[in-house]
Amino acid sequence: MNRYLLPLSVLGTAVGGAVLLRDYVAGGACPSKATIPGKTVIVTGANTGIGKQTAMELARRGGNVILACRDMEKCEAAAKDIRGETLNHRVRARHLDLASLKSIREFAAKITEEEKQVHVLVNNAAVMRCPHWTTEDGFEMQFGVNYLGHFLLTNLLLDRLKASAPSRIINLSSLAHIAGHIDFDDLNWEKRKYDTRAAYCQSKLAIILFTKELSRRLQGTGVMVNAVHPGVARTELGRHTGMHSSAFSSFTLGPVFWLLVKSPELAAQPSTYLAVAEELEGVSGKYFDGLKEKAPAPEAENEEIAQRLWAESARLVGLEMPRASSVRKEPLPK
Numbered sequence: 001m002n003r004y005l006l007p008l009s010v011l012g013t014a015v016g017g018a019v020l021l022r023d024y025v026a027g028g029a030c031p032s033k034a035t036i037p038g039k040t041v042i043v044t045g046a047n048t049g050i051g052k053q054t055a056m057e058l059a060r061r062g063g064n065v066i067l068a069c070r071d072m073e074k075c076e077a078a079a080k081d082i083r084g085e086t087l088n089h090r091v092r093a094r095h096l097d098l099a100s101l102k103s104i105r106e107f108a109a110k111i112t113e114e115e116k117q118v119h120v121l122v123n124n125a126a127v128m129r130c131p132h133w134t135t136e137d138g139f140e141m142q143f144g145v146n147y148l149g150h151f152l153l154t155n156l157l158l159d160r161l162k163a164s165a166p167s168r169i170i171n172l173s174s175l176a177h178i179a180g181h182i183d184f185d186d187l188n189w190e191k192r193k194y195d196t197r198a199a200y201c202q203s204k205l206a207i208i209l210f211t212k213e214l215s216r217r218l219q220g221t222g223v224m225v226n227a228v229h230p231g232v233a234r235t236e237l238g239r240h241t242g243m244h245s246s247a248f249s250s251f252t253l254g255p256v257f258w259l260l261v262k263s264p265e266l267a268a269q270p271s272t273y274l275a276v277a278e279e280l281e282g283v284s285g286k287y288f289d290g291l292k293e294k295a296p297a298p299e300a301e302n303e304e305i306a307q308r309l310w311a312e313s314a315r316l317v318g319l320e321m322p323r324a325s326s327v328r329k330e331p332l333p334k
């Protein structure tokens, strides 16, 4: 019996340690119990993954939740799931394709027409490491959807957000922003050899720079804007990397994934926290790693880069020219 004691206690310690490490890496549940009855919330890319779980959590807390998705079949199905699960019937599906400036303008016009107030905007949708695709308006897909689309959408909804103050904007970034760089000579990857990983990192750095600049511009309005890395989660984000469909990687990396990768429910906790927590009232222009505020990469703190990116983005999406539906007539060469 004694000879089993040592191996058993080593095994017990290892399992206990792994569980503790997993809990530490995953981060906890949203510490705020705040509810948001009657508050109108928009979540982009809410048909699956972190977006769907964020919408679920905000519906559970009483919000009027609008799911903004490009595929209406998936969007209606997610809205139905959320209504069924939370028993909150104020959950609606609306069409928004962030790869189309026209669609973004139509969505914003519909919201402005239908909603007197918008209290929370969660800019969650993203595409990661896709092939060298371009949006309807000719922007590199990851820059176009993850950043530029949300840049335009937010600006078009600002009047409603200001009218609903105190209100909040939450921008989903990623730890990957650390490897990002804004190349003003080639924002759209027309000159360089396309690097799908670097393009994702650039888009996630851009959204933090946008968060910082927008926060400076919104001072005194009661609209708060923060960026967040939700943690690494088991979602469809890796659909273009092929990893999640490979049996080999599932088998070999399974235990590592179990240890380091969150459920979408847990990964939705940081966005939920930023959307509802009363103790965060007045906090703006910050970057959160999970539930904790952290300093982002130095380039993300550079005010000059943020201002230049704002000016360039406004030009690209035609922000100063509200009637222009797109800025490019021809798609960029792939």
Ligand SMILES: NC(=O)c1ccc[n+]([C@@H]2O[C@H](COP(=O)([O-])OP(=O)(O)OC[C@H]3O[C@@H](n4cnc5c(N)ncnc54)[C@H](OP(=O)(O)O)[C@@H]3O)[C@@H](O)[C@H]2O)c1
Binding pocket: 044, 045, 046, 047, 048, 049, 050, 051, 068, 069, 070, 071, 074, 096, 097, 098, 099, 123, 124, 125, 126, 127, 145, 172, 173, 174, 175, 229, 230, 231, 232, 233, 234, 235, 236, 237, 238
């Ligand atoms: N999962 C992670 O480990 C992780 C880590 C760091 C940061 N994040 C960030 O967390 C956010 C949510 O990611 P996730 O993991 O939940 O990814 P996901 O499961 O792939 O969900 C992404 C969502 O974005 C939508 N989307 C993509 N292109 C769109 C477009 N053109 N117009 C409108 N919606 C579009 C997708 O719609 P379809 O289903 O129709 O494609 C989907 O609803 C993203 O911003 C991501 O960068 C995730």
